[in-house]
Amino acid sequence: MKIQDIKSPSLFFVNAIGDAFISLPTIRSLNKTFNGNLAVITNSFLKPLFEEEGLKEIRTINSDIRYDDQNRAMYHFDIPDFKSVLNGTDFFIDINPWHVADNLNEFITLIKSVGINSIGYFDFYAEHISPDYRINSFDNVFRIACHINQQEAIDQYAYPPKVRKNIEEFTRGIRNYFPEDFILLGLHDETKPYKMWQAGKFELLINELQSRYSNLGILILSRSTSIDMENIYDGGRVLYFEDPLSIQVMTGFVSAIDYFIGIDSMFLHLADMYKVPSIGLFGPTNYREWGFRFTEGKEIISPTGKMEDIPLELVLHEMIQLIEKTK
Known part of the structure; x- marks a missing residue:
């Protein structure tokens, strides 16, 4: 035909x-x-x-x-x-x-x-x-x-999803929460359990990055994060949301970040389309199939196929390398 x-x-x-x-x-x-x-x-x-x-x-x-x-x-x-x-x-x-x-x-x-x-x-x-x-x-x-x-x-x-103008203005305004010279890291930690990295490791990662970069703000993109804010060194530099976000709002928030780190999930693909420099954590899922396609990204692969076996030290090292390389 x-x-x-x-x-x-x-x-x-x-x-x-x-x-x-x-x-x-x-x-x-x-x-x-x-x-x-x-x-x-x-x-x-x-x-x-x-x-x-x-x-x-x-x-x-x-x-x-x-x-x-x-x-x-x-x-x-x-x-x-x-x-x-x-x-x-x-x-x-x-x-x-x-x-x-x-x-x-x-x-x-x-x-x-x-x-x-x-x-x-x-x-x-x-x-x-x-x-x-x-x-x-x-x-x-x-x-x-x-x-x-x-x-x-x-x-x-392969450009990002289109966002209505009022949503774009609202979500990009999230940067006004932070000083003008801040860089903003988007973090996503929540999906199906077998694809999740331990919350405790994410908490330690946030603290180490905050210690190294005094101008780093963190936006937690998860609908229901497992990260305990009581364990965060400087909670004032971390934003998160207690209520589920619409697709349009989620998309708009990713347009506002400078870096991304997260597990195999929708936000990884969205950051990829926005060409946000990114780190992706992979365990049982295939990084060749579900990893980055368009952005400057680094997939960190579990040596055993289990998310809990991804070492914190390696993730911290790769995140620092990415920031230093692209800032």
Whole structure:
């Protein structure tokens, strides 16, 4: 099927927020390929993120979240509802690089029954390409865009998520909390337990960095940090939030930081897109797949695959090296 013959393409993306950031270059590329006629089918909580991307339409779908044996989120779709959001679609694009449907057989039956052209990473689609988990996840997802339009390249689409002007002014104003000559380190410590580094090590890291840099402010980006402020040497130079933040506000805060350190999570990918000099801590997850793609970043890998075996001394050394190299 030729691109010019496709009038109403629908792109399917249902996943977590971090994966949504990774999907943005692909969505932007495909929207350009189809002259702004791309509709996106997605989770309702991702709608605010995609609303800023100039898409033809955003269709949200009903689903219940369940977890597989690898603790990955799976979605049990309301099949009649899914069928209704496909109305008018003449080309279905699935950019999820692993199965996201808990009721997969029903999902496959639906896709085959609606009789529209389709592309995705699995062999039940009319066109399919195999996912490549050996490469960075940004590039893995973007292979769909390149398959449809071979002239596309990821770098021109790898800019950060768009933030509304009032949110941008609010979040960048966070720097006014600190003196003008301060540098601001964003820190993220909270995600699924098996990907988290010990809170005590983060506390010691903050204290060591504060001792070395009197002009260092720290913004804790976590929705629910495990760091105990009672153990911080100078709590006045650390900001954190007790209430969950919206996607727009989280994005805006990352635009305000000078450096980032954190675990494998959505904020690492966001810092990557903002090209913030960064340190990422990796244990059981693959740093080649989930590490930095665009920024000057350093992945620190656990020697055992367990996060608790990443030594504090190494993280401190690499953070100091990064600050000294780029300040």
